[in-house]
Amino acid sequence: MEWKCKLCSATANTRGQLFWHYTVLHSQYSRVQLAFHTSLRSSDVPVFVLTRNQKMAAAQKHVLRVYVARDTALKLTLLERPKSVEELKEIMQDRFKPRLDGDFSLHYEDPDFDGDLCLLVDIQELPEKGTLRVVRPEEEGNRVYEESGKMLKLKRSQKSEILKKMAEMIYSFKPYPHEKELAIAAKALITAHPCLRMTAGEDGELGWKRHIGYKVASYRNNLAKVGVAEVAINTGRRSRNNPDNDHPHQNIKKARKAEVNYIINLPKDQTPATLETMRD
Structure with a gap:
């Protein structure tokens, strides 16, 4: 018996295969809806399960290895192609924060040139599976400096x-x-x-x-x-409005050698007395 799709011209040999077609291409049936169709043969169900896994794999359109540093690679999976290179960079900054703060460019391994790196300018060149390298201005500047001695002009x-x-x-x-x-x-x-x-x-x-x-x-x-106490304690020194206060660079209160947290910010709504009570 031949089963026809009501949403397109596709046909299937079994009802289970038709359900798979709807799930993958039209997303009309969920697992719960599928359970109500008790007329499915047991031989059809594995077909659905297998192809659903295939659907999940197919949905992962881009699986990328991103080198955020020379020896540090992170995996990035995208369910759809970003609209632009800038959008891709924003996604990477969000996923990999704080590793990708600041300005950078993206280079990809171009199969047309035996895997040599090319600057990613057109988002259509983004490979479905491949390697991206993050290049920061100072890294590119070092390369130019080594070749020509030209110093990098920063924005x-x-x-x-x-x-x-x-x-x-x-x-x-x-x-x-x-x-x-x-x-x-x-x-x-x-x-x-x-x-x-x-x-x-x-x-x-x-x-x-x-x-x-x-x-x-x-x-x-x-x-x-x-309100960070460690530095706030040294504010309010000599100025035009307070000429009799300490000189800004004299008698600075700061930690001694090997001392940490000598003036700490107490937790909200706490005082030294309440903290002593909690310790006791």
């Missing part, structure tokens, strides 16, 4: 992002770093990324040292404004 937003990351990292080790420590951080930055030198000479890190120092100070001020 304002890119420079701000680098300084923000540096400030957060430095603060996690020491809220009030010395000049020498800022110089060490700046040197480490341009050693890892020579293309970021601000000048071609040996003092290429001096500009970064000043900018990092300003950014760390700004980062502390922002934390103080939201």
Whole structure:
């Protein structure tokens, strides 16, 4: 007996195969609806189960291995092709946060060139199964610097992002770093990324040292404004409106060597007395 689909011109040899057709192509029947059709032969049911698995596999249109760093690959599964490369980048930033903060480009292994990397510009070039590599401006800049000695010209937003990351990292080790420590951080930055030198000479890190120092100070001020006790305790010093207060750079209250959490933010609605009671 031949079974015909009411929604298209397809035909099937068994009722079970017709149900499979509806489920895959028209999504008209769920598992619950299928259970009411008791006239299905037992030999038809496995056909449905198998093809439903095939449907799930077919729905995964893009299975990608994404290298977010040189030695770090993550799996990305997309049920449909994104509308643009920018949308794909936004999806990756959301799935892989915070690994993909900041600006980057995507390169794919092009089978037309024996797997050599090509810049992904047209979303239609996105492979259904393949490898993508995240390339950041400084990485591409290092390659150009090695080949031609040309330094990378950063956009304002890119420079701000680098300084923000540096400030957060430095603060996690020491809220009030010395000049020498800022110089060490700046040197480490341009050693890892020579293309970021601000000048071609040996003092290429001096500009970064000043900018990092300003950014760390700004980062502390922002934390103080939201009530982080470790830095808020040092606010309200000498200014035009308070000329008799302590000098901003004298008698700074900060942790001693190897000391952590010397001034902590208490949990909401708690006081030292209530915490002592809880400990007892």
